[in-house]
Amino acid sequence: MKTLHIDSVRKSYQNKVILSDIYLACKTGEIVGLLGRNGSGKSTLLKIIFGSERADNKFVRAGDRIIRNITDGRNLVNYLPQDNFLPRGVRIRTLFELFLTSKMNRHILEHEYVQPLLNKKNDELSGGEKRIVEILLLIHSNADFILLDEPFNGLSPKLCDYICEYIKQLAPTKGFIISDHDYTNIINPSDRIVVLKDGYLREIKDKAELVELGYLLESHL
Ligand SMILES: Nc1ncnc2c1ncn2[C@@H]1O[C@H](COP(=O)(O)OP(=O)(O)OP(=O)(O)O)[C@@H](O)[C@H]1O
Numbered sequence: 001m002k003t004l005h006i007d008s009v010r011k012s013y014q015n016k017v018i019l020s021d022i023y024l025a026c027k028t029g030e031i032v033g034l035l036g037r038n039g040s041g042k043s044t045l046l047k048i049i050f051g052s053e054r055a056d057n058k059f060v061r062a063g064d065r066i067i068r069n070i071t072d073g074r075n076l077v078n079y080l081p082q083d084n085f086l087p088r089g090v091r092i093r094t095l096f097e098l099f100l101t102s103k104m105n106r107h108i109l110e111h112e113y114v115q116p117l118l119n120k121k122n123d124e125l126s127g128g129e130k131r132i133v134e135i136l137l138l139i140h141s142n143a144d145f146i147l148l149d150e151p152f153n154g155l156s157p158k159l160c161d162y163i164c165e166y167i168k169q170l171a172p173t174k175g176f177i178i179s180d181h182d183y184t185n186i187i188n189p190s191d192r193i194v195v196l197k198d199g200y201l202r203e204i205k206d207k208a209e210l211v212e213l214g215y216l217l218e219s220h221l
Helices: 042-050 092-099 102-110 128-139 159-172 185-188 206-212
Strands: 003-013 017-028 031-036 057-062 077-080 145-147 175-179 192-197 200-204
Touching: 003 092, 003 175, 017 042, 017 175, 017 200, 031 159, 031 185, 042 057, 042 077, 042 145, 042 175, 077 128, 077 175, 092 185, 102 185, 128 145, 159 175, 185 206
Parallel strands: 031 175, 031 192, 077 145, 145 175
Antiparallel strands: 003 017, 003 057, 192 200
């Protein structure tokens, strides 16, 4: 078992503090749900962990390797950004063949949601179809820790449930940190829930705490 340790993360933009001294740990075999209102800093935190965003201060370690930038985290930490990242003009089959080298992963080419897309190019896919391809590429990558920033955006409820189940199946060998705006998508698969508010990260034990933190209305419970 490996642990992703995130400690002393601080980040400000133009003197506005977004993250103050964040601590978070995620073990392989664990799914951590990251919630927070719009602009609370979820994407900033995930990018800092991955290494694509600079922090004012940070300590990130995956297993025994300290992660200062994306290169340090290669094969250890991977990140699904909010925006589409697939290159244009490349067939989906080619993308899967390029990214998925191990035999174990090749079964996803037979996948019911993937097969109809294999001969299309990225530009010919709908938003939801692009998202499913991106999620499957990311979660099947070699990395021990997968950071998913709003993975369910644009997916129909059935596909969200399917992806949740898929992540749960992979969770014994990987650690996941997942953020999403629909808290039900997060609460379902997560072993632990953390909420970002006013620059601080708090772990919650009960859904009712989401009301106290101003994330949900009482009527949502
Ligand atoms: N490059 C930047 N320059 C200045 N401010 C930024 C920059 N990137 C993000 N911010 C600010 O930092 C704050 C946190 O942004 P971030 O995108 O991390 O929030 P979020 O919780 O992911 O939001 P959402 O849920 O709406 O996607 C916001 O107030 C945003 O305006």
